[in-house]
Amino acid sequence: MPARTGAEYIKGLQEQEREIWLRGERIKDVTTHPGLANGVRAIAALYDLQHDPGLRDEMTYISPTSGERVGLSFVIPRTRQDPPGVNTFLADGIRRAVREAGLSTPVVTAGKIHTFEQAEAILQGELTVAGSTVTQLLTDYWDAPVSDNPLVGDIDTDTGHGTFIAGIIRQVAPDADVLVIRALHSDGVGYEGDVLLALGLLAGRVQHAQEHNRPDLMIDVVSLSLGYYDESPGDTSPQLPYVIDLLIGMGVLVVAAAGNDATSRRFYPAALAARPQPPGSGPQLISVGARNPNGTKALFSNDGHWVHCWATGAGVVSTYPIDVQGAEAPDHELPLRHRSGLDPDDFSAGFAVWDGTSFAAPAAAATIANALAAVAEANHSLDVAAIDQATTVKRAWAAMERLQ
Numbered sequence: 001m002p003a004r005t006g007a008e009y010i011k012g013l014q015e016q017e018r019e020i021w022l023r024g025e026r027i028k029d030v031t032t033h034p035g036l037a038n039g040v041r042a043i044a045a046l047y048d049l050q051h052d053p054g055l056r057d058e059m060t061y062i063s064p065t066s067g068e069r070v071g072l073s074f075v076i077p078r079t080r081q082d083p084p085g086v087n088t089f090l091a092d093g094i095r096r097a098v099r100e101a102g103l104s105t106p107v108v109t110a111g112k113i114h115t116f117e118q119a120e121a122i123l124q125g126e127l128t129v130a131g132s133t134v135t136q137l138l139t140d141y142w143d144a145p146v147s148d149n150p151l152v153g154d155i156d157t158d159t160g161h162g163t164f165i166a167g168i169i170r171q172v173a174p175d176a177d178v179l180v181i182r183a184l185h186s187d188g189v190g191y192e193g194d195v196l197l198a199l200g201l202l203a204g205r206v207q208h209a210q211e212h213n214r215p216d217l218m219i220d221v222v223s224l225s226l227g228y229y230d231e232s233p234g235d236t237s238p239q240l241p242y243v244i245d246l247l248i249g250m251g252v253l254v255v256a257a258a259g260n261d262a263t264s265r266r267f268y269p270a271a272l273a274a275r276p277q278p279p280g281s282g283p284q285l286i287s288v289g290a291r292n293p294n295g296t297k298a299l300f301s302n303d304g305h306w307v308h309c310w311a312t313g314a315g316v317v318s319t320y321p322i323d324v325q326g327a328e329a330p331d332h333e334l335p336l337r338h339r340s341g342l343d344p345d346d347f348s349a350g351f352a353v354w355d356g357t358s359f360a361a362p363a364a365a366a367t368i369a370n371a372l373a374a375v376a377e378a379n380h381s382l383d384v385a386a387i388d389q390a391t392t393v394k395r396a397w398a399a400m401e402r403l404q
Contacts, residue, residue, distance in 0.1 A: 002068035003060050004208075005051060006044030012207060013040065016389075018249040019280035022238060030242065039239040043200040071201075146324050148187055153327025155345055156186035160320045164354055165225055165362045167319030172366030175373065179219070184226055195226065196239050203246040210250060210387055218387045220372055222247060223365035224256040225358035227267045240269055244285055251282040251392025253372075253399070255309075255365040257357035258289040264304035274306035282396040286368075290314055290360040301357055311367070313360030320352035371399035 004012075010031050020027040022036070030036045050059045050071055060069040146159050162180045169178050183198045184190040202219055209217040247254055259267035266274075270287035277284050290301040290313025297303065298314045326345030333340040375398040376384045382395040 002066075003050040003071045004047050004204075006041075006046075006048040009044050009047045009204065010040060012211065016207065016211070018246070018389075019278050020242070020245050020249060021276075021278040022241065022245075024276070030246075036238060036242050039196070039200075039242055043197065043204070046197060046200075047204075142182075146186065147326065155324060155326040156188075158184060158188040159186045159324060160347070160352065161186075161188075161225065161358065163321050164316075164318045164352065165223070165359065167351075168316065168359055168362045169223075169366040169369075171318065172363055173369040173373075176366060176369045190226060192228070192237065192240070196237075196243055199243040199247070203243055203250070206247065206250050206252055210389055210392070213387065215385045215387050218384075218392075219252055220384070220392075221253045221255065221365045221369050223362045224254065224269060225356075225361050227257060227259055227270055229259075229265055229267060241272055241275075244269060244272060245278060245281070248278065248283070248285065249281045250389055251394075251396045253283060253365075253368055253396050254285045255361050255368065256285055256287055257361040258287050258307045259302040260290075260300045260356050260358075261302055262300055263302055265302070266304070266306060267302050270302075271304075271306045273308050280393075282393045283400045286364065288313075288357060288361040288364045290355070290357045298355070300355065301360075309364050311360040311363040313357050313363070314355045315353060316355065316359045316363075317351060317353050318359070319350060320347045322348050322350045367403065368399060371402045372396070375399050375402055 013031055014029060020030055022033075027033050027036065031040050049055050050069075056069070060071055062068070063070045146155055147153050148156055161184065162182055166178050166180050169176060181198050181202075183195045199222075202222060205217055206219050208214065209219075244254055254269075256270040256272075258270045261267075269285065272285045273287035275284060286309050287307050288309045288311055289303055289307045290298040291310045292298050292314045293312060297310065301307075301313065324345075324347045325343075328343065328345045330341035330343045372384065372395060375395055376382050379398070382391060382398060384395075386392075386395075
């Protein structure tokens with residue numbers, strides 16, 4: 001199917017019946033609901049940008065099978081030289097779509113939540129202040145910069161985060177296909193608008209797969225190693241539950257990290273797990289805390305009645321970018337004998353050890369993927385090639401029951 005327009009996206013939402021609930025109310029038409037319509041318009045505007053002559057070549061490519069223009073969100077980058085795929089959308093195009101839709105999208109800068117318009121003003125103000133650190137936009141799917149201070153050379157806190165997560169999934173579910181979408185910067189800061197629209201693109205991909213019977217495009221599990229705290233109760237943006245409910249309503253299992261601050265304070269989106277189960281949808285979002293290798297709960301992990309699942313998230317060994325090397329050096333070196341101590345931030349071996357619920361969540365997601373495969377093998381009516389909404393929801397429930 002060629003790249004869709006915004007009108008076609010909205011029409012698809014209106015025509016495909018779903019069970020969407022928000023604060024106890026069933027939403028009959030998400031395209032007109034006061035709390036959700038602007039989010040729909042923002043994603044629709046993004047689809048329309050694919051047909052803009054000035055952006056078409058940056059946002060679409062010619063499909064080698066159909067000869068039609070298809071969105072880059074369907075490309076899986078495998079090297080630095082490959083088309084950047086979905087992350088091309090996460091820079092100026094997304095912000096333009098959000099602005100044209102009139103959506104005040106919350107973003108995070110310097111630990112504070114702002115509307116999109118305020119963030120734009122902050123960015124413009126930064127450009128006029130000599131020596132200020134300008135807000136960085138995501139323009140590449142590869143982690144950069146490795147260090148935010150080249151004079152010191154320390155590796156950023158979240159450099160390699162996505163590579164490490166992908167390696168965990170490979171270890172636990174080696175037969176799974178993994179699609180990693182970068183929505184956070186290497187210092188761990190992320191714009192909520194980037195996350196919302198990345199999830200929106202994934203929901204669009206699942207909808208396209210189900211409407212046109214394309215199992216190769218289907219997404220079975222989404223793992224979210226990110227989150228935030230509300231400044232006060234009730235501040236949660238309705239757009240985040242909306243797009244997660246879109247995925248859950250189509251039978252996609254959504255897993256989210258519980259956070260690393262040793263608190264019971266609700267951490268979103270993981271805390272959405274405490275919501276009532278929407279009727280007719282797949283299982284509610286699954287929140288994941290971290291365990292130590294010996295099975296005890298990790299001291300750093302958030303906990304509370306909203307944390308429903310636990311997986312190993314301390315002392316985890318996984319893959320890491322081989323081109324990352326920080327400023328630290330071995331404590332001893334004997335160049336003439338070709339001997340030295342261990343360089344603590346030389347990752348040329350391609351592996352690292354890390355702690356966090358960010359790594360418990362993909363371990364749980366991969367375990368769920370294995371359960372989905374086992375269910376499909378045991379019951380041919382739930383084969384993974386059957387991706388209609390009803391079968392996908394039934395398969396998701398069967399997988400979760402298998403793990404209980």
